[in-house]
Amino acid sequence: MHSTDDIRINGARPLITPWVLAEELPLGETAAATVTGGRRQAEAILSGEDPRVVAIVGPCSVHDPRALLDFAAQLQAACAPLADAVLPILRVYFEKPRTVVGWKGLINDPDLDGSFHINRGLHLARRVLLEVAELGLPAASEFLDTTLGQYYAELVSFGAIGARTVESQIHRELASGLSMPVGFKNGTNGQVDVAIDAIRSARHGHWFASLTKEGTPAILESSGNPHGYLILRGGRETGPNYTPAAVRAAATALARADLPAALIVDCSHGNSEKDPRRQAQVMSSLCEQIQGGEQAIRGVMLESHLREGRQDVVPGRELVYGQSITDACLSLADTVPLLEQLAAAVRMARS
Numbered sequence: 001m002h003s004t005d006d007i008r009i010n011g012a013r014p015l016i017t018p019w020v021l022a023e024e025l026p027l028g029e030t031a032a033a034t035v036t037g038g039r040r041q042a043e044a045i046l047s048g049e050d051p052r053v054v055a056i057v058g059p060c061s062v063h064d065p066r067a068l069l070d071f072a073a074q075l076q077a078a079c080a081p082l083a084d085a086v087l088p089i090l091r092v093y094f095e096k097p098r099t100v101v102g103w104k105g106l107i108n109d110p111d112l113d114g115s116f117h118i119n120r121g122l123h124l125a126r127r128v129l130l131e132v133a134e135l136g137l138p139a140a141s142e143f144l145d146t147t148l149g150q151y152y153a154e155l156v157s158f159g160a161i162g163a164r165t166v167e168s169q170i171h172r173e174l175a176s177g178l179s180m181p182v183g184f185k186n187g188t189n190g191q192v193d194v195a196i197d198a199i200r201s202a203r204h205g206h207w208f209a210s211l212t213k214e215g216t217p218a219i220l221e222s223s224g225n226p227h228g229y230l231i232l233r234g235g236r237e238t239g240p241n242y243t244p245a246a247v248r249a250a251a252t253a254l255a256r257a258d259l260p261a262a263l264i265v266d267c268s269h270g271n272s273e274k275d276p277r278r279q280a281q282v283m284s285s286l287c288e289q290i291q292g293g294e295q296a297i298r299g300v301m302l303e304s305h306l307r308e309g310r311q312d313v314v315p316g317r318e319l320v321y322g323q324s325i326t327d328a329c330l331s332l333a334d335t336v337p338l339l340e341q342l343a344a345a346v347r348m349a350r351s
């Protein structure tokens with residue numbers, strides 16, 4: 001016998017199908033209205049029909065659904081008076097792309113202990129998205145695995161393709177078939193042209209291999225996604241790219257590629273150089289730009305949680321409630337004034 005296959009696969013466990021998960025945790029009428037309404041409003045804002053801005057706000061990752069829902073309710077209440085200027089979309093990120101290795105998110109390892117109960121992670125993820133949608137708050141999420149979206153994309157109003165996967169053809173194919181607007185991050189080194197290429201690619205239809213809801217391998221045909229937008233997140237080689245000059249340069253590059261000059265600025269990651277408090281500086285600059293008539297800025301992204309900072313997961317030590325276990329976040333208390341500042345800038349510029 002000659003064995004050449006699965007030499008480095010140590011085991012395989014059954015995975016539930018998207019259909020079974022959706023049957024257990026079905027999309028109800030209220031949640032469907034939130035998702036559809038969130039998608040339509042985000043599309044209208046990003047395409048310039050609606051003069052407001054989107055604010056994608058929430059923890060770097062979800063590790064404790066209860067804390068996320070607590071955050072969601074508080075964010076929703078704080079944003080209600082800003083509704084004429086800002087559409088809040090909750091960051092609900094379950095799949096974390098790591099620079100090298102580390103915890104890969106609630107779906108991959110929901111018990112945070114290396115037990116990799118992915119079926120349980122999928123249940124938790126879908127349940128938390130349903131609860132957020134039932135609150136009436138639209139959700140944003142990054143699609144990292146190209147098949148896992150089949151389990152929860154119907155609950156997402158804004159999708160993201162991250163800086164580490166923006167050049168990947170399979171992620172562009174995935175985005176071409178997603179039902180919601182999608183943001184493409186510039187590359188980790190700061191390159192914006194790869195994200196523009198991704199937007200252009202995802203506008204086309206593609207044929208690609210995936211999974212049906214019943215879990216069968218299938219060749220899917222997408223029609224192309226006309227709602228792809230650039231997210232400026234700064235980068236290792238170029239530094240931050242939220243400044244007036246960087247925003248103008250990106251808007252010009254989009255127009256040169258025959259794309260709408262519309263973008264979102266991530267106040268975190270390379271733009272805050274991973275110091276959560278610097279998100280406030282980024283937001284101040286964006287508000288000045290909006291007030292000064294910059295039309296390209298249609299959205300912002302903020303990493304925020306109930307408690308400022310981050311913590312490590314240490315076996316046997318209880319986690320601080322509402323504090324990130326991936327990137328450090330601003331506290332919600334410090335985030336709300338930034339959203340108020342943003343709303344004031346939008347009102348002033350676009351009244």
Ligand SMILES: O=C[C@H](O)[C@H](O)COP(=O)(O)O
Pocket residue numbers: 060096097098099100101102269326327
């Ligand atoms: O947003 C989260 C992180 O920036 C990203 O997943 C990379 O994290 P890492 O560099 O800590 O692995």
Ligand SMILES: C=C(OP(=O)(O)O)C(=O)O
Pocket residue numbers: 060093097142161162163164185233269
């Ligand atoms: C991983 C993320 O961002 P980026 O792809 O910009 O590093 C994120 O937003 O969680």
